[in-house]
Amino acid sequence: MAFLKKYLLPILMVFLAYYYYSAHEEFRPEMLQGKKVIVTGASKGIGREMAYHLAKMGAHVVLTARSREALQKVVSRCLELGAASAHYIAGNMEDMPFAEQFVAEAGKLMGGIDVLILNHVLYTPLTFFHGEINMVRKAMEVNFHSFVVLSVAALPMLKQSNGSIAVVSSLAGKIPYPLVAPYSASKFALDGFFSSIRKEFVVSKVNVSISLCVLGLIDTDTARKAVEGVYEGYASPKEDCALEIIKGTALRQEEVYYDHSPWTLLLLGNPGRKIMEFLTVRSIQWDRVKSN
Numbered sequence: 284m285a286f287l288k289k290y291l292l293p294i295l296m297v298f299l300a301y302y303y304y305s306a307h308e309e310f311r312p313e314m315l316q317g318k319k320v321i322v323t324g325a326s327k328g329i330g331r332e333m334a335y336h337l338a339k340m341g342a343h344v345v346l347t348a349r350s351r352e353a354l355q356k357v358v359s360r361c362l363e364l365g366a367a368s369a370h371y372i373a374g375n376m377e378d379m380p381f382a383e384q385f386v387a388e389a390g391k392l393m394g395g396i397d398v399l400i401l402n403h404v405l406y407t408p409l410t411f412f413h414g415e416i417n418m419v420r421k422a423m424e425v426n427f428h429s430f431v432v433l434s435v436a437a438l439p440m441l442k443q444s445n446g447s448i449a450v451v452s453s454l455a456g457k458i459p460y461p462l463v464a465p466y467s468a469s470k471f472a473l474d475g476f477f478s479s480i481r482k483e484f485v486v487s488k489v490n491v492s493i494s495l496c497v498l499g500l501i502d503t504d505t506a507r508k509a510v511e512g513v514y515e516g517y518a519s520p521k522e523d524c525a526l527e528i529i530k531g532t533a534l535r536q537e538e539v540y541y542d543h544s545p546w547t548l549l550l551l552g553n554p555g556r557k558i559m560e561f562l563t564v565r566s567i568q569w570d571r572v573k574s575n
């Protein structure tokens with residue numbers, strides 16, 4: 284009975300509150316009007332589609348990727364579509380000093396940052412792992428380390444705006460995918476890091492939301508080529524996927540699931556993990572940590 288009172292009832296109340304409040308929120312495109320948004324990996328694929336949606340919603344955008352020419356075209360199209368402003372800064376996310384400078388420059392161009400969308404990716408070849416350590420290192424650098432560097436650099440501005448971070452991940456970051464071990468590891472790392480600091484933000488009253496976006500197969504050129512002849516699953520449309528990421532981020536959802544299968548959210552929602560997280564957070568002596 285004591286266990287029921289101490290643990291199960293609070294857990295039940297948290298879940299009820301979560302479902303009650305989340306059910307009443309609705310996305311409106313005006314939520315992004317005039318917002319200052321960074322999109323990484325915006326030269327093609329889902330990132331480019333996010334830039335176009337944001338432009339139509341009247342946001343300011345600063346885009347990045349390595350291909351200058353492609354970015355130039357995306358920026359021009361964003362201005363045609365109604366972006367409040369649109370700029371690009373080309374560079375490589377293997378280069379951490381670039382990642383830091385990029386955020387500083389983007390902040391200057393827009394006069395702050397409301398939303399940081401971390402989306403760029405190094406796809407690793409679909410193959411058995413035969414000890415390619417360099418591939419693991421590179422995947423961790425581009426897909427994980429640079430996401431952390433960009434977030435750290437943007438955090439002071441995001442704190443000022445009570446802003447949001449979208450972390451674009453994958454089903455391969457929730458369940459281990461064979462044949463893409465380095466990619467899968469880098470996406471799991473995103474969950475570990477960003478879900479941990481989300482908890483710290485709650486305790487330290489940092490009003491910056493973090494949305495981990497868990498995507499199934501999407502019909503981008505890169506993904507199609509990567510899985511060709513190996514995986515025959517349905518690829519969902521990138522335009523829709525991009526919009527769902529923006530919606531979930533604007534609504535400050537902790538996790539955004541986008542996959543063609545309705546079972547994905549149900550199976551990966553993982554109530555067991557949520558209960559364990561709740562219990563772990565409760566058992567930490569936060570005051571002692573803060574005073575150290």
Ligand SMILES: NC(=O)c1ccc[n+]([C@@H]2O[C@H](COP(=O)([O-])OP(=O)(O)OC[C@H]3O[C@@H](n4cnc5c(N)ncnc54)[C@H](OP(=O)(O)O)[C@@H]3O)[C@@H](O)[C@H]2O)c1
Nearest residue numbers: 324326328329348349350376403404453500501503505506
């Ligand atoms: N498509 C899918 O099926 C799928 C499934 C699950 C998750 N996701 C996730 O969704 C996100 C977008 O995927 P996508 O399919 O749209 O990818 P994509 O079409 O290949 O686009 C990747 C973007 O990242 C940029 N990029 C790659 N390496 C970079 C580097 N070293 N430095 C800076 N920018 C770099 C690319 O531009 P440049 O080449 O010009 O640098 C491009 O703009 C990724 O995080 C991916 O993991 C996708």
